[in-house]
Structure formats: structure tokens, C-alpha cells
Amino acid sequence: MPPLLNPRLSLSLKPLFLFSQSSFAPRKFQIPRQFVSVKSRTFSSLASEQSSDNGGTGVGGGRSGALSPSLVTEDFQRIDVNPPKGTRDFPPEDMRLRNWLFHHFREVSRLFGFEEVDYPVLESEALFIRKAGEEIRDQLYCFEDRGNRRVALRPELTPSLARLVIQKGKSLSLPLKWFAIGQCWRYERMTRGRRREHYQWNMDILGVPEVTDISGSILIAEAELMASIVAFFKRIGITESDVGFKVSSRKVLQEVLRCYSVPENLFGKVCIIIDKIEKIPIDEIKRELNATGLSEEAIEELLQVLSIKSLTKLEEILGGAGEAIADLKQLFSLAEKFGYSEWIQFDASVVRGLAYYTGIVFEGFDRDRKLRAICGGGRYDRLLSTFGGDDVPACGFGFGDAVIIELLKEKGLLPELSLEVDNIVCALDHDLQGVAATVATKLRGEGQSVDLVLENKPLKWVFKRAARINAQRLILVGNTEWQKGMVVVKVLSSGEQYEIKLDELE
């Protein structure tokens, strides 16, 4: 390691520093030390101070006399400072809300004994292509990667779950109880204030079949899933007067279609069309159903059945022997045992818009009917075989992060979440900043959060910052006290102030 450098280098470098300020050295950020009496020291006030320091050029100083040449001369461009259309940034205040929501998703999942999983946000496109005309298919964010593979940003989590379960095969012990909180993408037209990404909380139970026992007394997985959503609502202050679940079974529709000898392979398509019943005009629904080959008579009957909102009425029509009725009766009976029967109601019109459901389907709605569905799910006992795996009985739900926030706003239930830091630590003299660092390190070692003031700032500024970050204590490191090995502690809520030895501080 003996670099015999050309003497020219060390010789020629030194003189150049004489004018380095004006030519090649980085611009200094001239942040005034004096506290100026502005309400809060913001980015823009800082910028304008800078530009006047620079002689009032008024361009904010950022590019005058600057170095970092490749950046400035080659790459300058005015970018769009907004996130891509339909997507979100999460600045601190929004992130606190997201973390609050996810915390409750996770806590409920934990209370129900579920394990967390996740999958790639980028999946093979084939995983999401089903032929039933689902809305989701036309909304895929898909593209070809650099290796010519067709890939897509996941629009939902369930197909990835199915893929992983097939892959894991023998190593999994049933039943599985898994949850995930993942971002999903849909390229929707930006009408009605919809976004193109959202986070979705999923809970799924695999390996527990629907009604299986002659006694009809088996606890069904669907009841457990709805119990978990109810537990979530209760935690965040939502009651059964705010929301409810509409519940039905895909078997209702199956039984009607069979009666009209509708070919089995149309079932998925018919479900997708019916799911749009509240979103598009009824004549359009009829036209689409007719286009699949359903007779006008069948369509009329179908729409009649779908308008039924009472299980008794449904039983009159379908008879008591069918599985649809048995499943639904059992679910309503269990809801009572779980204590949430006030939350659920039968509604034959609920079918959900995904092709893979096979039994019970449900969706959460706000009783004021101002918002889209809050969550939805059901049983999908056949999904794995569509991917070439062995089927496993399965059910689950998806619960998005957008509609629930709208509902909380409507109800005045949004939590007030603010940054809270235990301590703000500040040196009162330049040469004590190393000591301030020591103080911060000590407190952090004891699990306390510390905002360390990294610049020389007037006390007034420090108090304002302390208020902004909701600091509980201000720790001042000053010369007089430090000569005695002490620092000043000010409890900000009470104004109480005392001196304490550094090693006694905790």
C-alpha cells in the first residue's frame, strides 16, 4: 500500500482550493443561524432565505454555481411531482393511518390463530387469466419483461395463494389458516374516484370442507371468517348499525340454472354478469344474459330469485332439500353462536364478481349505501384444480384499505394519530454536540426514542420542534451543568425542570 504518486498531484491540488468556492466546490447551504419569527420553519421559507443569501437570484439557489455536474448539466428535467395516476404516496400522516389499519388487520388475524404470508406483487400473467369475462381480466397491469415473459402486477391475492399451496404440497399441514396484507393493482378507468392500487387484507382457510356431517352441526370455516371481520369492525368502532353482511350461496344460482338446463360451462359467466346488477342498467344485464344463450323466461325467473331477501321465501321456491338452503341455514345458526347474527342478512343477489366461487358468498356493505362493497369473500373449492393441482376445500375473503377509510371518515371515526417522540436532545454549545450524541445513544439504548437536534439552533426553534413532534421531554446539554456531569431535563407537559447526572438519566 505505498502509492508512489506523481508529485504533480499533491502540488497542483493545493493552490486550487484558493478559488474552490467559486468554481468547483459544492455550494454551501446558507442556513441562517438566527431564529426568524415565522410560524414554522418550512422548506419554502428556507428556500427563499437561501435565494436572498445568494444575492436574490430568485431561483432558490439550487442550481446557481452548483457542482455535481453530471446531475445538473446532463439530467435536468422537470418531472411530474405527483405519483402515477391512480397511485398514492404515503407521507407520514397517511402512513400512520395505514400502519394503524394494518395493525388491526394483523391483530385480528393473530387472535384467530392465522399465520401471515405474502407473494410477489409481480406474477405470471397466466395466473390471472380466466375465461369468464371477469372485470379483473381487462384491468390487468400486464407486460412483457426483459426475458419475454408475460407478467402482471397482481390484481388479487387468491391465485398466488393457490399457486403456493400447490407448490408446497406435501409439506403443508391442513387446515391452513393464512392471512396476507398485500398491494393489488387494477387498471381501472379513473371514474368515480377509484384508484388503481389498493392494499387488501386476505384471510383464508384451506382444508376445511363445507357442511360435511349428517348431524349438520359442523362449524363452518365461513362462519369463522365472518367472525374475524366482525371482530375487526368492533375494534375500530364500527357497529352493526353502520355495516352488515349480505350472504348467499352460488348454489342458489346453480339450482335455478339447472332447472332451465343451462349448460354448466356458462355458470361462471352468468355469475360475472349478475354481479354487475347494481352497477349497470337492468336491460343491459338482460341483454348480456341473453347473449350467453339464456332464454327470456329463464332470465326473468333468475332475476326474480335474485330479488329474494328471505331464507324462508327462498326455501319456498327451491324446496328444503337443496344444499344451498342447508348451507345458509347452518351459517345463520352459527352466526348466532358467534354472536354476530345482527350483522348478517340473506340476499340472493350477492354472487361476487370472481369466477372461482363455488358455495357461500358474502359481502360487507355500509347501511347508508353510500359506498362500494367494503369486503367480500366466499368458498372456492375448485380453484386449485384449475391450475392443475389437487383441489383442497377453501374459503377466504378480501378486505381493501380504501372503502373502510371512507366509511371511518363518514362516521367520524378516523383516529387522530400524531408523531410521538419520547425525547428531544439538544446541545446548547457547539462543542457539546458530541455529548448530546452520547446522551441520545444512552437513552436509545434504554428503548427511548430520541430526536437529536443535528444543527445549532436557537432554543425557541427547539421548543417549536419539540411541540411539533410531541416530545415528552427536552434534554438540554449546557456547559454549566455538564461541568458537573449533569444535563437539564424539562418535562414538556408539566414544565417541570431538573438537573440530573448523565448516568442516572433513563
Place this chain on the structure above:
Amino acid sequence: MPPLLNPRLSLSLKPLFLFSQSSFAPRKFQIPRQFVSVKSRTFSSLASEQSSDNGGTGVGGGRSGALSPSLVTEDFQRIDVNPPKGTRDFPPEDMRLRNWLFHHFREVSRLFGFEEVDYPVLESEALFIRKAGEEIRDQLYCFEDRGNRRVALRPELTPSLARLVIQKGKSLSLPLKWFAIGQCWRYERMTRGRRREHYQWNMDILGVPEVTDISGSILIAEAELMASIVAFFKRIGITESDVGFKVSSRKVLQEVLRCYSVPENLFGKVCIIIDKIEKIPIDEIKRELNATGLSEEAIEELLQVLSIKSLTKLEEILGGAGEAIADLKQLFSLAEKFGYSEWIQFDASVVRGLAYYTGIVFEGFDRDRKLRAICGGGRYDRLLSTFGGDDVPACGFGFGDAVIIELLKEKGLLPELSLEVDNIVCALDHDLQGVAATVATKLRGEGQSVDLVLENKPLKWVFKRAARINAQRLILVGNTEWQKGMVVVKVLSSGEQYEIKLDELE
């Protein structure tokens, strides 16, 4: 709500149920109730039991006699059950490790008073296109969306941070201390076991300039950032004998290049080339530097300076007046105050591979030199102006989730994380499953996690499951006890067993 249904419907539906099992109704999952003596009840053992129940067809039973027609007849395909090349699933065991790691990222960030933020994983491509020949550019996962916008999966988080800071402008109070944990994507060749996505923990401080004071005693933000990484290492059991930080400043390179009158706009490019010094042969480095226009003499000098590993030696070469020396001296002095001087060393060869750094740069490495850089960061005071915003002094680091896990494995420090559930609740009789649901609801209401057994299973099966999920207690709901309003509690660690009234259970 009086649907005057065609009488044909209700009449014709009923007889059909007589043969619904064989034609149209969903296949039942014939899960045997008897506990069979296999080690653990897995997915595959279940499947093979099913197929023999179905008459030994040997296809797992998934598609024999099944309904759900649109799925089966239209969409059957054998999909690839692996996640796309270079990406990961997170089954429960991997997710526990990820959550453990992220928990420590978050805890350290909280202890240092940082606020969490996030940005879209899909950003405008323009945000990442810089002209310095960065590796990152050729590795973008980019495509055109359905609205003909050029977008990319983010390869890093810093450009999004810069975009958001420009957007927020006046509303932000400086200094900002923000952290993020986000997934980033790079389409790399899959050599050397690299993946194409990873999660990255970033911490950034905006609004704190580098050395600014005549006294030279200002606490610098870089020192605080490195302190936070050290705190993280310590929490997870990594010491200064395992890892270290190589530290330098981009100004070292600037001062050398100026000496050879290298045009300013080549600075970024030269940095990118030099960053590859340990990855590609030195002759290739020289060839690339030569191609930018550097003389052979300049290249030799440059490489000599880059080999310096001592600040004293650097000072001999560059002289004591330059900013590079002053900045570095200050940082090493502060590291002592923070108590991590054992962790850091000067190394002129560190420049980092991103064009935007302007001052101090550092990277974390394992002392056994088996792995790639663990983390890296530095000062980037000019990034905002390249996007058309006003510059704000800034520094930060990125810390990936992959290399650290490799290091923990190497050192035998990977934590053992297993699923832990407080209670497993099981009804001993069919008709008590509603009661079991009530028990579960009560315990969950008190904050205890409960795995509720959703099927009728033999006790032996329940004990095995209890062991698998590390349940602390088994709660059995049996007829004899329930007649007295009691349930049986078995503490699984001690074997202790007692009866308790439901309302006294907690």
C-alpha cells in the same frame, strides 16, 4: 318483494335433487374422521385418502365428477407453481423472518425519531433515468401502461422521496427524518444467485447541511445515520468483528479530477465506473475510464488515490485544506462520540454506484468478505434540482433484506421463530361446536389468540395440532362439564388440567 314466480321453477327443481349428487352438485370432500397414524396430516396424505374414497381413480379426486364448470372446462391449465424467476413467496416461516427483520428496522427508526413513509412501487420511468451509465438503468422493470405512460417498478426509493419532498414543498418542516421499507425491483441476470426484487430499509435526513460551521463542530447527519445502522446491527447480534463501514467522500475524487482538468460533466460517469472496481478486472476499468476521455496518467493517479486506506495518507496527498479531509475528519471524530469508531474505516475506493451522491459515501461490509455490500448511503445535496425542484441538503442510506439474512446465516444468528398461539379450542361433541365458538369469541375479546378446531377431529389429532402451533392451553368443551357450565383447561407445558366456569375463563 313478492316475486310471483313461474310455478314451473319450484316444481321442477325439487325432483332434480334426487340425482344432484351425481350430476350437478359439488363433490363432497370425503375427509375421514378417524385419525390415521401418519406422522403429520399433510395435504398430500389428504389427497391420496380422497382419491381412494373416490374409488381409487388415483387423480386426487379434484376433477372427478366436479361441478364449477366454467373453471374446469374452460380454464384448466397446468401453471408454473413457482413465483416468477428472481422473486419470492413468503410462506409462514419466511414471513416470520421478514416480520422480525422489519420489526427491528422499524424499532431502530423509531428510536432515532424517524417517521415512516412510502411511495408507489410503480413510478414514472423518468424518475429513474439518469445519464451517468448506472447499472440501475439497464435493469429497470419498465413498460408502457394501458394509458401509454412509461412506468417502472422502482429500483430504489430515493428518487420517490425526492419527488414527494418537491411536491410537498412548503408544508414540510425541516429537518425531515423519514424512513421507508419498500420492495424494489431490478431485472438482473440471474447469475451469482441474485434475486430480482428485494426489500430495502431507507433512512433519510433532509434539511441538515454537511459541515457548515467555522468551529467545525456541527453534528452531521451522516454520523446519526451510521449510528442508527450500528444500533440495528447490535440489536440483531452483529458486532464490529462481523461487519464494518468503509467511508469516503465523493469530494476526494472531485479534487483529483479537477487536478487533471477533467470536465465536470464526467464526474458522475467516472464514479459509476469506479464503483465497479471490485467487480470487474482492472484493465476493463481502465479501458472504460479511458473511453470517457481521461488520460492514462490521470487514470493511474486516480487508481493510486483510490487505493488509500488511511486518512493521514490522504491528507498528505490532497493537503489539509480541502473539504474532503475536513468532512471525513469530522465524521470520524463524531463516530467516537457516538461510540462506534471501531466500526468505521476510511477507504478511498468507496464511491457507490449511484450518480447523485455529492459528499460522504459509505458502505457496510462483512469482514470475512464473503458477501456483497450490506448497506450503503451518502449525501446527495443536488438530487432535487435534477427533478426541477429547489435543492435541500440531504443524506440517507439503503439497507437490503437479502445480504443481512445471508450474514446472519453465516454467523449462526438467524432467530428461531415459530408460530405461537395462546389457545386451541375444541368441542368434543358435534352439538357443542357453537359453545366452542362462544369460548373462542370470549378469549379473543380478552386479547388471547385462539385456534378454533373447525371440524370434528379425534383428540389425538387435536394434540398434534396443538403441538404444531405451540399452543399454551388446550380448552376442551365436553358434554359432562358443559352441563355444569364448565370447560376443561389443559396447560400444555405442565400437563396441569382443571375445570373452570366459562365466565371465569380468561
